[in-house]
Amino acid sequence: MTKSTKSTFLSLFIILFIGIANARSQSENEKINNLIDQKISYNKKNKNSTVFKIQLYNGNETEAYKIKEDFNTSFPDYHAEVVYDKPEWKTQVNKFKTRLDADRVAIIIKEEFTAAIVLEDKI
Structure with a gap:
């Protein structure tokens, strides 16, 4: 493998890793936002404050x-x-x-x- 091929391969790996990490982060954020929405809805229905x-x-x-x-x-x-x-x-x-x-x-x-x-x- 040549030096430029290794560099390209490493660049692609880094981009892929960042993309996966970003997608995972967005998925976790969506889950958190969904839980927050559920809690707000629950509080509106069950006013036991x-x-x-x-x-x-x-x-x-x-x-x-x-x-x-x-x-x-x-x-x-x-x-x-x-x-x-x-x-x-x-x-x-x-x-x-x-x-x-x-x-x-x-x-x-x-x-x-x-x-x-x-x-x-x-x-």
């Missing part, structure tokens, strides 16, 4: 809405909502992704709404 809420009040409807208005006036950066959970009305604040985030905000809120508590909820 945990969130944390700060509950300000639990009782009658009139008081629940009054506390919501008072809260929205005092803390415009947060969103309070009134929820009816048979047989009681609840005034709750936001849906926090972590307990730590909810606890941090609860400390501030408790200065004005002393009965505020952090609750874990599934959505």
Whole structure:
């Protein structure tokens, strides 16, 4: 085998090796992307995520809405909502992704709404 033949053979081998490695890499990337898509689809269908809420009040409807208005006036950066959970009305604040985030905000809120508590909820 001549030197130029060896060089050509080596060049072809390197190109073939790079092509195979690239195809394998693309195949693995496609598998990863497919798994990510499956996880996103699963999460949309099975909403079992945990969130944390700060509950300000639990009782009658009139008081629940009054506390919501008072809260929205005092803390415009947060969103309070009134929820009816048979047989009681609840005034709750936001849906926090972590307990730590909810606890941090609860400390501030408790200065004005002393009965505020952090609750874990599934959505």
